[in-house]
Amino acid sequence: MIFVESGSRKVIPRILENIKTKKxxxxxxxxxxxxxxxxxxxxxxxxxxxxxxxxxxxSGIDLTDINNVATLTEYSKPLIDFLEKLAEDEKVILVGHSSGGACISYALEHFPDKISKAVYVCATMISDGQRAFDVFAEELGSAQLFSSDSKSLIYGNGKDKPPTGFVFEKQHMHGLYFNQTPAKDVALAMVSMRGIPLGPMMEKMSLSAEKYGNGRRFYIQTLDDRALSPDVQEKLVRDNPPQGVFKIKGSDHCPFFSKPQSLHKILIEIAQIP
Known part of the structure; x- marks a missing residue:
């Protein structure tokens, strides 16, 4: 296990000599x-x-209505489209945050030859037959946030049908996701974040030992994470062991905001592993 402390030393371009996959x-x-x-x-x-x-x-600037995104295949389509267009001999390093871990697992299963390494950043690195939702359910107080009368649930097909989406209320986001994030980035997130399609989160993963199981996976743990606690992250690593585990001290659930330099150093280190 490798332990990486936060820091601000700039990684210089000469490391490129040791990095085969640059994308x-x-x-x-x-x-x-x-x-x-x-x-x-x-x-x-x-x-x-x-x-x-x-x-x-x-998500982001993709204008698709989240109520129409029912499956992990639909949710992951932009990623899959990108991988399909890569040159025949080209590989990439995939980096997935939080529930994006399910998407990079899906990609590993379907395009193992296109992925040099898969990096899970405090992410749902789940096993075959699990749902991304299962990882968060207990942690996020499912009884309160996901109850039928919760203000966070979106019923795109009517109240008499199962919920189609979910949106965090701002007071929940601050404590769960941004407890170490600078105020400017919290403000950016508050005006940029969108609802979450529930279908992909509730879908059981189908992962094989031959494809997903042979992928080179790495996990980055965030040690001040309140959305996915260090204990839950440790359990994910125990249940589905990756090739390497890294840790960032003082990071909340969004290390790209709270500890970007530390995250960068780890990504560079993973990229240099032969």
């Missing part, structure tokens, strides 16, 4: 969009690397 595909978590990676996009570019952040369906 990073950044996949956001629930409610976020490509915009949330702006600090790490800049750091990766300054290091001479090629970051690409995607908006999942119904």
């Amino acid at each position: 990073f595909v950044l996949v956001h978590g629930e409610g976020f969009g490509a915009w949330c990676w702006y600090k790490n996009i800049a750091l990766l570019e300054e290091s001479g690397l090629v970051p690409i952040a995607v908006d999942l369906t119904g």
Whole structure:
């Protein structure tokens, strides 16, 4: 296990000599969009690397109504479309945050030959047959937030049908996601975050030992995380062991806001692993 403390030392471009795969595909978590990676996009570019952040369906500037996003296949389509268009011999490093972990697991299962490494940033690195929702349910106080009379649930098909989406109330977001995030980034998130399609979160993953199981997975734990506690993250790692585990001290659930330099250093370190 590798332990990485926060720091601000700038990674210089000579590390490129040790990095075979220079293209990073950044996949956001629930409610976020490509915009949330702006600090790490800049750091990766300054290091001479090629970051690409995607908006999942119904996220960021993708205008799809989240009430029409019922499956993980639909939600992950922008990521899958990108991977399909890669040159035959080209590979990328996938980086998934939070529930975006389910999307990069889905990609590992369907495009294992396109993915050099998969990095889970305090993410839902779940096993075959699990749902991304299961990881968060207990942590986020499911009885209160997901009860039938919750103001957070969206009923796109009518109150008599199952909920189709979910949106966090601002008072919940501050304490759960942004307890170490600078005020400017919290303000950015408050005006940029969108509702979350529930269907993909509730879908059981179908992951095989031959494809997903042979992928090179790495996990980055956030040690001051209130949305996905260190204990829950540790359990994910125990139940579904990755190739390497890294830790960021003082990071909340959004290290791209609260500890971008620390996250960057770990991404560079993972990229350099032969």
